[in-house]
Amino acid sequence: MSNFEFQLAYTVKPHKPERDETDAALTRQHLREKLGLDTVEHIETTLLGSITLNNSTLADRKREAEKLVHDYIHDALKELRVLSTVKFYGCLMVDGLGPAIRFDILPK
Structure with missing residues (x-):
């Protein structure tokens, strides 16, 4: 088990711009202010944090990191x-x- 620092750069776009911009703006604000991750001053769409990875191989750690961060954002x-x-x-x-x-999370 090892702890790793990460940086997540992201973009949130409305699915249907004419209808969903309010949800996109709310999402951007929530990710920046409410997730408990650090932000980078003056860069609105970058988050910093750390994760604990249990796998031993590089490929498995990559998959585990992607899944952990993907699931965290998906839950938000x-x-x-x-x-x-x-x-x-x-x-x-x-x-x-x-x-x-x-990675991405797209409407179904």
Whole structure:
């Protein structure tokens, strides 16, 4: 079990711009202010944090990191009830795990 620092850069877009911009703005604010992660001054869509990874291989740690952060953001979107109205695009950098990990959460 090891602790790793991470940086998550992200974009939140409305699913249907003419209807869903309010949900997208609420989501951006919630992610920045309510998730308990650090922010980067003057950069609205970057979050900093740390995660504990249990896997031993690099490939498994990458998958585990992606799943943990994806699930954390997914749960926040679910709590806000915006899973059907916003699109989330993330780029995750985890200390020591190599290139950025890209993932998204899109309306179904």
